[in-house]
Amino acid sequence: MPTPPDLINFQILAGIPDPLLERFLALAVPRDFGPGDTIHERGQPAEHFSLLLDGKALLQVRLPPDIIVSLGSLNPGYCFGFSALTPGEVHDHTVVAARACRTLAVPGTALVGLIQDAPAFGVPFLLAMYRLVNDRLTLRTSQFLTLLTRHPDLSPA
Secondary structure (H helix, E strand, O other): OOOHHHHOOOHHHOOOOHHHHHHHHHHOEEEEEOOOOEEEOOOOEOOEEEEEEEOOEEEEEEEOOOEEEEEEEEOOOOEEOHHHHOOOOEOOOEEEEOOOEEEEEEEHHHHHHHHHHOHHHHHHHHHHHHHHHHHHHHHHHHHHHHHHHHOHHHOOO
């Protein structure tokens, strides 16, 4: 099982004291995935927040009938499954192991409990999560605008 020093690459956990990281790790379950395994599926209940400890995964959206759009690759230090922090939510994306992966999966309800019970964990965690979500929104907006500028029907006449 990882220890607090093993979490140094996770910006979302920066500034959190080791005793609280130990409480966080006590909630976590290590999970291993082989190449091609689905870590979580779009539309399925979001039950776990995950940290990618090792390997590489792909963030994907599948469009009918047979199109898979890769939104990005996930490397160690990346976290995903934010939807698990809201009861009843489903995953917005599919995450697939591109090569063997090891994750730490934390039940969303348990993580919310830790955030509420320990402000010294919750405040830095939520501020870091805000920065990550904001960065991802900025990236997706940029990608969308780039796509629009290259669309042949939208070019100047």
